Amino acid sequence: MVQEASDEGHAVSGDPAQVILDAPRDRAYWARRFEVPAEQVQAAVEAVGSDAARVAAHLGKPWPYEKSGIV
Numbered sequence: 001m002v003q004e005a006s007d008e009g010h011a012v013s014g015d016p017a018q019v020i021l022d023a024p025r026d027r028a029y030w031a032r033r034f035e036v037p038a039e040q041v042q043a044a045v046e047a048v049g050s051d052a053a054r055v056a057a058h059l060g061k062p063w064p065y066e067k068s069g070i071v
Helices: 024-034 038-048 052-059
Strands: none
Touching: 024 038, 024 052, 038 052
16 A cells, blocks of 8 residues: 655655655665665666655565665
């Protein structure tokens, strides 16, 4: 089930609703979040857009996912 975005641009789960890859720290965050190389995240965004749920689906990852690579 996809969480709806809040007014602050974050999903109800607390994750950002949009995958923004402007800075190296953003790319590192999303690579850890989806547990894939940053290049795969970039390719997914190019393929399906920046909606985090769509990127997760494209990568074959659940969204939201409580056990991401972020500690």
